[in-house]
Amino acid sequence: MSYMESKGIALRNAEKQLSIASTRDKNLALQKVAESIKNNRQEILNANQKDVDISRKNNMTEALIDRLMLDDDRLDGIIEGINTVIKLQDPVWQSNKVWTIENGLTISQMTTPLGVLGIVYESRPNVTVDAFSLALKSGNCIILRGSSSAINSNIALVKAIKEGLQNSPISKEVVQFIEDTNRDLVLDMLNANDYIDLIIPRGGKGLIQFVIQNSTVPTLQTGEGNCHIFVDKSADLNKALDILINAKTQRLGVCNACETLLVHQDIKEKFLPMVYENLKEKIELRGCNNTKTIINIKDALEKDYKEEFLDAILAIKVVNDIDEAIEHVNKYGTKHSEAIITEDLTNANRFQRRVDASTIYVNASTRFTDGSEFGFGAEMGISTQKIHARGPIGLEQLVTYKYLVMGEGQIRK
């Protein structure tokens, strides 16, 4: 039996119990896990220190080290995250749709767990706990494959999770962790159609493409956000500036940050200098030729419009009208989050109808595309695909449904 098969069989067995577990039992299990992480605090921090030391020795950048690093505050945040999930409504065995057909059969569409989730993720060890707690609350078993740079932290966290589960009504087999960092095991996971119902990659473009290209298990594509703000000619320019500053600078490395600014031709002379004055110190601005007739900045090349910078860089383009803006967004965007700043109702509607993205804002910052901001409580990532779930993946996106049909002997004529 292969490594993946033995994990898979354990998951499918645990699924039988977890998929029908009561909310009370699931919440109790989460509480025990939170306590266990608290009790294993020192062990987890020591393991994380080991990862940080090794990564420094391997010349990891300090930005990435920062993502990898755990301390008391961050561990408190992880524990707080579990408590948030405990408070969320159980998404399982709920129905919004019950109807009766002509012959008297009553059909109910009931939510049920997906079964087994597979998460392939990079660096941040908090994903280990976040993904586990969302999976458990939605009645799903989970198999985790983190990056080798966080292997010691992840092993310590999964050990603490399993210890917590052992004091709870839920089997510790509901979570499996791939401790072996051999990359072939990722391929085994991506093709374990008998054992995994959905693969969610969390990480950079390379990881996500690798998963899509190699997975025969259905996947939920997440993350890449090349988001735009289009400032229409009717825009309130102060509003536009505030929103741009927020969307570009509040956090640079996030998927819902703004990467390209599109400015309507008719307001370029007024708005572009405002952008320049307010951003030039913090952000490298790159503009099209038309932009550069107004403000003295670097060239924007086509590749700049394609790129998710995740950095202190903003590409700028002047467009002739809203349709050119929509076309640009649909050509270069990644179907994540897009915004129009306008006081014109027709244009607001036009932009929202014609732009193809998970979330389309009128007069607000793209930074709100987030499970917690949306009121979902927590999220497993932001889906940029159109199948199954779009936008923030909260508990409601981690279930499927089945139809229950109640009869009294009906047969088909």
Place this chain on the structure above:
Amino acid sequence: MSYMESKGIALRNAEKQLSIASTRDKNLALQKVAESIKNNRQEILNANQKDVDISRKNNMTEALIDRLMLDDDRLDGIIEGINTVIKLQDPVWQSNKVWTIENGLTISQMTTPLGVLGIVYESRPNVTVDAFSLALKSGNCIILRGSSSAINSNIALVKAIKEGLQNSPISKEVVQFIEDTNRDLVLDMLNANDYIDLIIPRGGKGLIQFVIQNSTVPTLQTGEGNCHIFVDKSADLNKALDILINAKTQRLGVCNACETLLVHQDIKEKFLPMVYENLKEKIELRGCNNTKTIINIKDALEKDYKEEFLDAILAIKVVNDIDEAIEHVNKYGTKHSEAIITEDLTNANRFQRRVDASTIYVNASTRFTDGSEFGFGAEMGISTQKIHARGPIGLEQLVTYKYLVMGEGQIRK
């Protein structure tokens, strides 16, 4: 530019118009297509005759010839199908969820088309028109790849569809047909991630497996139905018999037909002879050893429990209790349709909660799993996967959603 690319670019262009087309324009286009099929009746029937002649020469079985064959009645049925779709509610730009978050942003979850659907299907030429009309009504462009045995019929049907569209407000480019029967083109289609949003295979197990193994485009798995009826000890045995006869014999070759009967140990002596008397003439019965102590039938081997017969064969197994029945169903079933016949409320609930399938019946025939029976009007197939859509794929399952966020300048704190 490759063949697939040129089709893909045409589809993506047509998508811009179709995705925001009004219900009135879409219905008008469907009406024009129905008229055009009527007007091209003789040409379509002649093309179909050519396919039938070639297939006979190639020794196709008469059962398959029957699926391939069109006549006036069947063509009327196809046209009637379009009229049914015209009457269905437009699933696009609808919302069941609008909410406002703390800072005053209002979020609406609006349905939108998926974009471009790819259908890979075998034999039956009516799928060409059915799939097209469901796609059009749901605002989706479609690319069709039928089997080579129906190539002349499909070319004639697509020609008629395009002629109809030319007299309508919708571009004829919304539908593309792969006329080249080279199998490599299927592979191109399965990997056209830039041009196709969802691939739906319709056909036998071989086709579906080929698509799943080779597609990097998300797929919606359809079709295979190894469905069970479990007759519990508290069952009303006359109800059970009627339902079994209906589910097994009403139509043999359909995915929601019953393939295995599970009988509770305590009623085997009463129920199995009833089954034998009523089915032995029409259906080949294959039983486990325990079954064979009661009725004199052929052996059921393990492979019989695994198989979707689509034929006049029924596998029978005696089980000790409901949990053994649930375990058998979850082990051998294909997550399609499953039924329990019982008068016991606890067991009805237990079966519906623990069986993992798209549709789970209490005291009714499995034959009802069907878009039209469910009240969806028409369907693109029955999904047996858990991601995106489960059970009958009607118009509502052919859309995705986007979040529209309306603000007044909100930024993230």
